[in-house]
Amino acid sequence: MADIILYAAENPARDLVSGGAAQALILNQRLSPRLLDAVLTTRAGFSPQLTDEPRSEEDPDNLYAPIGGHDTAKNGFRALSRSLYNWLEMHPTVRRGAGAAAVLGLLGALRGRS
Secondary structure, three states: OHHHHHHHHHOOOOOOOOOHHHHHHHHHHHHOHHHHHHHHHHHHOOHHHOOOOOOOOOOOOOOOOOOOOOOOOOOOOOOOOOOHHHHHHHOHHHHHHHHHHHHHHHHHHHHHHO
């Protein structure tokens, strides 16, 4: 996260999304807002985070650090320490080269079929 904040400070941009998952959510919101709302309210969003179990004042929280010993992927999601999406955003030359290579590979594959 610190790398992305530093990159944003040195390279002002209108929007800078942190993580591929966040970018996927934004894309899904543009393509089908109703479907994304349905998924977030039932499977991946609010419902899996709610519980009927009461908490005491002594229960740990994650205000300053993650809570250790808990299953962070209980909802089927886990945070990665690195993001390929953000790395490519911070290295535009590599991103353009990878895009060009993908296009050339696709054209070569299509040409080979004919």
